[in-house]
Amino acid sequence: MTRRPFIRSLLRAFTGTASTLAAAALLTGPASAQSAFSPAILVNDSAVSYYELDQRARLLAIMNAPGDPGKLAREQLIDDRLKLQAARLTGIAATDEGIQNGLDNFAARINMNIDDLVQALSGEGIDEETLRDFIISNITWSGVVQSRFGGNAQVSEEEIDRAIAQNSGSGGVRVLLNEIIIPLTPQNQRQVLSLAEQLSELTSFESFENAARTYSAAATKAEGGRVDWMNVTNLPAELRPVVTALRPGEVSRPLPLPNAVALFQLRDVAETGRSTPTYSAVDYMKYYLPGGRTEENLAKANELAGSLDRCDDLFAIAQDQPAEILVRETQAPNEIPQDVALELAKLDDNEASYNLTTADGQNLILLMLCGRTAQLAEEISREDVAQALRNQRLESYANSYLSQLRAQARIIEK
Template sequence: MQQFLKFWFLSPGLVLASALNLPLPVAAQGLFSPAVTVNEEVVTYFELEQRAQFMRLLGTAGDPYEQAREELIKDRLKNAAVTEAGINISEEDVLAGMTELAGRANLSLEEFTKVLGQNGVAPETLRDYTSAGLAWRDYVGSRFLSRARPSDAEIDRAMGRAGTGGVQVLLSEVIIPINAQNAGQVEEIAEQISQLKSYSAFSSAATQYSASDSRNNQGQLPWMNLSKLPPQLQEVVLGLKSGEITAPMPLQGAVALFQMRGIREVTGSAPRYAAIEYASYFIAGGRTPEAMSTAQKIASQIDTCDDLYGIAKDQDPSVLDRQSLAPSEIPQDIALELAKLDTGETSTVLTRNNGQTLMLLMMCGRTADLGAGESESREGVANALTQQRLGAFADSFIEQLRADAEIVIK
């Protein structure tokens, strides 16, 4: 496990301002009174001021006091999970971690603690910071490592051994919802659309029948890297000539058709993705006006996938599903919608439960290939992919813990 988890909890850049003698904020309520409570666990003003000063010395971006409060809140959440899992860090590991951190400032541990002390940071603050990071590293590894390891196919993609190169396509789409009640009618309409012979006729069909947001633009999508499309669709699209339309493609809860409007090669290779992370929030009612209104309201309130944990708080856990999958593992209807989204964007096209449940789909992020050439070892690529995924899993889990926690800032 250690080869995958080498101090990824530590800041990658360390700037120690040893000449600074920065003042500490003064808490009117007293240094050892509560500044924050997290599920009744106390963070004192003393801890807050110590961490803020420590983060100043590390060169942390942003307001050190605000950053310190956020980090200490997360530490309390992490410590609770670590304690419940029965994870303990040895004194030798803590000492090694402190030495590693000091080394990033090109100092010995003795020199490092001396400089911290000269700037008002107690040795216990360094010890607590290091111990918490190591314990959390071990917890994340034990919980998520098996899910974070990439497959051989994912490593191949990351090393550039798979993919289609620098090709972009210009498509139009029609996405028609289908259920048991309208299946016959939808299949007939889809077959008729597949026989159309002009761009204008396809555009009219998209405006009339499509449930996708692109219907507001006559079904027309912007130029898109072919590698963004689901792998199973890439070959189909490449086989189209300009103006040609695919046969109706059955999806879960919909039928899709695509018309080719253009294809081009671009300089360099198109991005390839080892994994795509997305979140699905499920709303009862399908595509009813009430459900769509709820989805739009939620979409206007969220900026990242982490925000959905707050929306889903106190609800059945099944209402929110967050995944990080290789492109080939993503259901085709979801993959089609994700291909149109940038990070933080949402879609309300898809449904589940035979059209009775609306899916608010959000793109969390894409794990690009690492630009690895053939000379790079598979082990190195695998480790890098694992680190990326562990970080994503850990961040997602912390946000879930935070959404469920009772946090009181004094």
């Protein structure tokens, strides 16, 4: 097998696990002066060597995943150590049979047997042990999550009925939410995740709204995080089961967003009595105001939002400006960045908001919803829906638990 077809196949195989894999680049700089087996990171006294970072880099670099490759490689290996430590405390270990099945299944996803995959990886300078370590981490973590949260992931027949109605458009459901959005940076990560865990335990509307006024960076901060009524089908798909599983007054687990963490409290839920479609595509525009969230930009964005009748009006506004100032996107709901998707969920067609900035804060974003394309109804299996709800619930528990482990861990990076 030549190198390029192998890389293309491997990229396709990794697409389904993008949330658990991160791209990495080969180590450079200070690491080159260290022994390959010197500790690069200590995670609760468990070492990650420069050799492991280099190997993970070689494995993940061929994926061409977005983001800073060096940082992502380190984050992935820190998470692996925390997962394995949690597994040991729970008394869970991967069996030889389980590891072999994991390797075989992984290879089968790219239409290879494990021997050919190991040989192809070797040609890229990647040891078999690197792939085995990745498989072991995922197997043991799955066992930890099932052991700790499996009993809490059961879904009722009523929840299945509601999910089918919400996702097929056979019944309309609206929700009234409170939100807290807290910015997340490498410097404040531990403090923010720890705070988010505490806020998720709030039980009253008053306490949540006070917390929103204190900690939230969303535009709803001054109103205690209050969001107007919205159709559940407008929400990002991964958020729907989280919201619909809540009872009035309950708060979601902390949910990761790009550069932020979010919590939602359900205030009320209502049946609309009419069908509400799900959507196959969302058409929206982003107009960037350089300078970020300045008073001048906020005033300009407010003026524009009040004067625009439809999305095409933005083309006239952006005339004679650099092309990158105005971006139009038509994406499937699951392709939209979650912070953008949440903001779009609050908008009607040809309505605009200016609550978001780019990740670096250098541009204020005037976001405008142009329209949604309804999805044709398909027959839905109750068992498929139930399994999807269980998996989403387990994933939410797993992400929250991993965030908690990170917040409590002693992590020293060389």
